[in-house]
Amino acid sequence: MTHNPPTPNTQHPAPIPGAVTSPKGFLAAGVRCGIKEQGPDLARIYTQQPAACAALFTTNAVKAAPVLLSMEHARSGTAQAIVVNSGNANACTGRQGLDDAARMAALTADALGIPPSDVLVCSTGVIGHFLPMDKIGRGIAEAAARLSPDGGPDAARAIMTTDTRPKMAACAFEVAGATLSIGAIAKGAGMICPDLATMLAFITTDASIDPSLLRSSLVRSVEGSLGSLTIDGDTSTNDAVIILANGLAGNEPIASEGPALDAFQSALDEVMTHLAREIARDGEGATKLVEVVVRGAASYADAKAAAMAIANSPLVKTAIFGQDPNWGRVLAAAGRSGARLDLDKVDLYFGRVKIVEDGTPVNLTPEEARRPMLAQELTVTVDLKLGSASARVFTCDLSYEYVKINAEYHT
Amino acid sequence: MTHNPPTPNTQHPAPIPGAVTSPKGFLAAGVRCGIKEQGPDLARIYTQQPAACAALFTTNAVKAAPVLLSMEHARSGTAQAIVVNSGNANACTGRQGLDDAARMAALTADALGIPPSDVLVCSTGVIGHFLPMDKIGRGIAEAAARLSPDGGPDAARAIMTTDTRPKMAACAFEVAGATLSIGAIAKGAGMICPDLATMLAFITTDASIDPSLLRSSLVRSVEGSLGSLTIDGDTSTNDAVIILANGLAGNEPIASEGPALDAFQSALDEVMTHLAREIARDGEGATKLVEVVVRGAASYADAKAAAMAIANSPLVKTAIFGQDPNWGRVLAAAGRSGARLDLDKVDLYFGRVKIVEDGTPVNLTPEEARRPMLAQELTVTVDLKLGSASARVFTCDLSYEYVKINAEYHT
Numbered sequence: 001m002t003h004n005p006p007t008p009n010t011q012h013p014a015p016i017p018g019a020v021t022s023p024k025g026f027l028a029a030g031v032r033c034g035i036k037e038q039g040p041d042l043a044r045i046y047t048q049q050p051a052a053c054a055a056l057f058t059t060n061a062v063k064a065a066p067v068l069l070s071m072e073h074a075r076s077g078t079a080q081a082i083v084v085n086s087g088n089a090n091a092c093t094g095r096q097g098l099d100d101a102a103r104m105a106a107l108t109a110d111a112l113g114i115p116p117s118d119v120l121v122c123s124t125g126v127i128g129h130f131l132p133m134d135k136i137g138r139g140i141a142e143a144a145a146r147l148s149p150d151g152g153p154d155a156a157r158a159i160m161t162t163d164t165r166p167k168m169a170a171c172a173f174e175v176a177g178a179t180l181s182i183g184a185i186a187k188g189a190g191m192i193c194p195d196l197a198t199m200l201a202f203i204t205t206d207a208s209i210d211p212s213l214l215r216s217s218l219v220r221s222v223e224g225s226l227g228s229l230t231i232d233g234d235t236s237t238n239d240a241v242i243i244l245a246n247g248l249a250g251n252e253p254i255a256s257e258g259p260a261l262d263a264f265q266s267a268l269d270e271v272m273t274h275l276a277r278e279i280a281r282d283g284e285g286a287t288k289l290v291e292v293v294v295r296g297a298a299s300y301a302d303a304k305a306a307a308m309a310i311a312n313s314p315l316v317k318t319a320i321f322g323q324d325p326n327w328g329r330v331l332a333a334a335g336r337s338g339a340r341l342d343l344d345k346v347d348l349y350f351g352r353v354k355i356v357e358d359g360t361p362v363n364l365t366p367e368e369a370r371r372p373m374l375a376q377e378l379t380v381t382v383d384l385k386l387g388s389a390s391a392r393v394f395t396c397d398l399s400y401e402y403v404k405i406n407a408e409y410h411t
Numbered sequence: 412m413t414h415n416p417p418t419p420n421t422q423h424p425a426p427i428p429g430a431v432t433s434p435k436g437f438l439a440a441g442v443r444c445g446i447k448e449q450g451p452d453l454a455r456i457y458t459q460q461p462a463a464c465a466a467l468f469t470t471n472a473v474k475a476a477p478v479l480l481s482m483e484h485a486r487s488g489t490a491q492a493i494v495v496n497s498g499n500a501n502a503c504t505g506r507q508g509l510d511d512a513a514r515m516a517a518l519t520a521d522a523l524g525i526p527p528s529d530v531l532v533c534s535t536g537v538i539g540h541f542l543p544m545d546k547i548g549r550g551i552a553e554a555a556a557r558l559s560p561d562g563g564p565d566a567a568r569a570i571m572t573t574d575t576r577p578k579m580a581a582c583a584f585e586v587a588g589a590t591l592s593i594g595a596i597a598k599g600a601g602m603i604c605p606d607l608a609t610m611l612a613f614i615t616t617d618a619s620i621d622p623s624l625l626r627s628s629l630v631r632s633v634e635g636s637l638g639s640l641t642i643d644g645d646t647s648t649n650d651a652v653i654i655l656a657n658g659l660a661g662n663e664p665i666a667s668e669g670p671a672l673d674a675f676q677s678a679l680d681e682v683m684t685h686l687a688r689e690i691a692r693d694g695e696g697a698t699k700l701v702e703v704v705v706r707g708a709a710s711y712a713d714a715k716a717a718a719m720a721i722a723n724s725p726l727v728k729t730a731i732f733g734q735d736p737n738w739g740r741v742l743a744a745a746g747r748s749g750a751r752l753d754l755d756k757v758d759l760y761f762g763r764v765k766i767v768e769d770g771t772p773v774n775l776t777p778e779e780a781r782r783p784m785l786a787q788e789l790t791v792t793v794d795l796k797l798g799s800a801s802a803r804v805f806t807c808d809l810s811y812e813y814v815k816i817n818a819e820y821h822t
Contacts (some may be wrong), residue, residue: 043476046726059747060743060747061749062747063746089739092767093771127739128772200521314817315817321818324818328500328539336473341473343503361540362505401816402814403814404730408728
């Protein structure tokens with residue numbers, strides 16, 4: 001018994017080759033400096049021309065030293081380089097942590113001949129350990145020598161922690177005869193629950209765009225993408241989303257609402273939604289990408305709250321891992337979310353199969369109900385039939401491997 | 412390096428033998444009617460004299476049929492029997508579910524010769540399946556025949572689902588020459604996160620106490636016990652906490668504030684804290700009982716929010732399962748809780764070992780930091796040093812077994 005679930009407002013951008021070096025004038029590098037046991041662990045992104053900059057940082061009251069520094073440096077609205085290390089979060093490291101973050105900015109600025117205030121610093125990894133500044137210093141020097149217009153994928157690999165694969169995306173689009181590009185890299189995996197910003201994501205564009213519009217576009221894109229992503233409900237101390245726009249595409253500057261801004265926004269949405277999906281798909285221990293769509297809600301806040309409650313429920317996530325169409329857990333999670341809900345009206349779908357209608361189970365064979373659970377991507381749709389608001393959240397299942405990774409990823 | 416953590420206001424009542432049949436005039440039974448694959452699955456609690464009754468139910472917007480019925484029946488403030496089945500939650504079962512719950516009350520009332528409105532009904536188990544009313548009818552008849560003053564432990568066993576052992580407690584105390592008793596049984600294991608009430612707990616007492624004081628005592632006890640308990644952050648559709656007070660101890664009725672009420676409150680606190688600890692210890696897949704104490708908070712709400720965020724964090728829980736003193740995850744969870752927090756002031760202890768002082772790690776060997784993680788009971792203490800409010804939350808770790816249970820406990 002297959003029905004069409006109410007179509008969510010879903011774009012599934014195909015994976016687009018490219019990364020932060022796709023837009024004009026951006027160079028990047030990813031090198032190994034020896035913080036992690038293996039693999040590259042220091043990344044640099046550099047724009048040949050200073051760029052307009054917008055950034056969103058973790059809302060956690062415990063903010064890592066690099067977050068505090070980058071919040072200050074981003075305030076000017078301009079930046080020219082980002083330096084990132086993985087393997088050590090430089091969080092809960094007190095005064096020395098702040099000094100180390102400032103030193104990372106200074107070393108990078110020296111290597112590039114730019115002011116330290118134009119360098120943003122990010123760190124990700126274990127909390128509570130001081131940075132090995134000798135290694136980082138050597139890595140910063142090497143990264144300067146290796147900066148390249150093809151370095152985006154290397155940078156994407158160098159910011160990984162428990163990620164099993166790098167995340168990157170790019171997009172090109174036309175605005176009034178000019179070709180604009182957006183590129184991005186991100187890391188995710190664990191301690192992922194958005195509040196405002198989430199995890200690390202770096203976006204570059206050669207668009208010329210007014211800094212305040214750049215910021216509002218970023219906020220808007222984040223809400224439906226990285227801001228609608230949860231792996232485990234934990235918000236990191238180090239989350240940052242940074243966009244740099246260097247204007248080298250030579251377009252008429254985007255300075256007001258209109259078709260050019262719309263085109264920019266939709267390209268940015270596409271790139272960021274792709275990153276969100278890839279981060280969810282590669283969540284710690286994930287075997288499935290799960291999209292939770294709540295629609296027919298009385299308000300967007302209700303839809304988002306219900307979708308997040310479902311996406312964060314360990315009971316829902318373990319049932320999906322077990323390929324069990326346990327719709328009761330989905331409704332129970334929606335019910336405790338605080339969203340307005342009248343059980344007698346609720347419909348629920350796994351994939352395209354309607355499982356619950358008006359709050360009671362549809363008469364299906366166990367095989368019919370189980371079939372959609374077998375796919376590698378699952379959409380769970382809850383229609384509250386109370387209003388017209390909807391929200392979509394990206395998540396993954398909860399497996400033995402999540403426990404293994406997090407019980408054994410020692411301090 | 413061992414320090415004394417600031418002493419939380421912690422009572423650890425020793426396990427007290429007894430159950431709901433310990434107070435005078437209460438009978439109980441637990442029988443097998445065949446809903447679950449094995450074991451007893453129907454319980455009855457009965458007081459020979461109608462009792463004052465107070466009850467708290469799930470705050471989930473998706474409420475099971477028996478919850479809706481019992482809310483109505485409890486409103487009068489009197490009850491004489493409770494009937495409970497395990498193995499089927501009778502939730503998301505529409506009109507038929509409500510009829511079935513009413514039928515459970517009617518059959519029980521008939522068997523006991525009391526009005527159906529004096530019967531409270533609870534169900535726990537799988538969501539979305541209709542009750543097998545033929546089996547339940549036979550079970551209700553058999554339970555009537557088996558009611559006994561020694562039946563409390565049988566009733567405790569009959570309400571279990573994924574619990575690995577029954578939970579029960581009792582307490583006797585003197586008030587002005589009269590000996591009063593409180594007894595209780597509970598079930599927990601999964602879908603446990605309090606909002607007001609949580610899981611199933613049934614408390615009996617032979618105290619004579621004013622119904623409104625009974626209710627306020629229950630609310631107060633729940634806040635620090637079952638209301639401070641989380642296994643997985645999920646609030647069930649069926650949670651209920653019910654207390655019956657039949658007055659058969661013959662004490663001067665407790666009708667106002669004073670030493671008698673204080674004695675009653677502290678005995679009730681003791682019994683309910685014991686249940687909360689036992690439910691946490693027996694959480695799905697738990698290998699450790701964990702108490703999270705947040706103190707020095709600016710307000711009780713802050714302390715509770717921070718303690719709950721820590722106790723619900725999958726990253727904290729998996730680290731504890733891995734016996735890893737990953738204090739960074741604890742601080743990150745506190746940081747995202749919304750509680751007022753100044754990282755530079757925070758102290759953190761695992762057991763009695765101070766791990767973090769003023770926001771930075773104490774210099775310990777890995778062995779020193781790891782030692783408290785090896786015990787079967789772990790207290791995590793966070794001192795915010797901002798004020799004088801504190802809160803304690805009971806939880807457990809998150810193990811492979813939790814995933815196994817919930818990926819394989821099929822609908």
